[in-house]
Amino acid sequence: MQLRSILLLLCGLLLAVGTASADEILSVKAGYISLSPDGDFAVDGGGLAGTRINLKDDLNYDDSEDFIGEAALNLGPFRLSAGYLPIEFSGNGNLKRQIIFNGQTFNVNTNVSSDVNIDMYDFGLVWHIINIDDLPVRLQFGPELSVKYIDGEVSMRDSSGALNEKDSISAPVPTIGARARVGLADWLALVGRVGYLEYDGNTLLDADGQIEFSPLPLVGVYAGYRYIDMEVDESGVFIDATLDGPYGGLFVRF
Structure with a gap:
């Protein structure tokens, strides 16, 4: 049923754009990102x-340092995109205080290792209500509806191996925002994107800006x-954190 709905949506978009064309139909990006974490997390249990x-x-x-990817399909004023962002943090240290994690107690001075692994799949649909390409600069701007599917796991263990606890969370998170692209020249463009969600005390803000340089067409x-x-508090997992950092890579477009 889901596949049928997606096919119907694509057909509807194709009919909507008609004979409209864009400078590029398909673009693929591959890059590398470094994210720094800041904040708190907790896991209830027992x-x-x-x-x-x-x-x-x-x-x-x-x-967190890892490879990222994105593919986008431009259909007239519409842009469909799919992106992948892996997030992997790890750390260890001697605890300065007692910690309860997933119902287990890790005592003071215990040597503990911990990992946070999150796969974020990002699917977006933009409608460029402003799509101007007959000026010295090309301007595209419009609202974006995005669904970010988050599949994450948090674990903690002591050096003796006596305690080894983990918990996971998987959920789709829809956001509403906007995307803009300013083509300063055929070979240079600025891109900005932001999405936000707030529901039942949970919030998510995802924003990024980038510059594209293409000396070759x-x-x-x-x-x-x-x-x-x-800030997420779901299924016994609490996260209140910010992740930010630079990224870069290569892209091709057709």
Whole structure:
């Protein structure tokens, strides 16, 4: 049923754009991102509320560095996109205080290791209500509806192996925002995107800006900065954190 709905949506978009054309129909980006974490998380379990654990102070979490990707299909004023962002943090240290994680108690001075692994799949639809290409600069701007599917796992274990706890969360998170692209020249463009959601005390802000440089018509490089601010309290998992950092890579377009 879901596949049928997607096919109907694509057909509707094709009919809507008619004979309209864009400079590019398909673009593919591959790059590398470095994200720095800041904030707290907690995991409830066994009828016990989890201790709020600071990513930096308690467990010395390092930065997340990994490959990212995005593919986009331009259909006249519409833009369909699919992106992938892996987030992997790990840290360890001797606890300066007692911590309760997933119903288990990790005592003071215990050497603890912890990992946070999140796969974020981002599907977006933009309607460029402003789509001007007959000026010295090309301007595109419009609202964006995005669904971010988050599949994450948080784990904690002591050095002896006596305690090894983990919990996971998986959920689709819709956001509403906007996307803009300013083509300063055929070989240079600025791109900005922001999405936001707030419901039942949970919030998610995802924003990034980038610059595209393409000395060759179909090939180029890009660089940008991404900022994610989330506060989630679902299924016994609490996260109040910001992730931000630079990224860059290559792209091709057809």
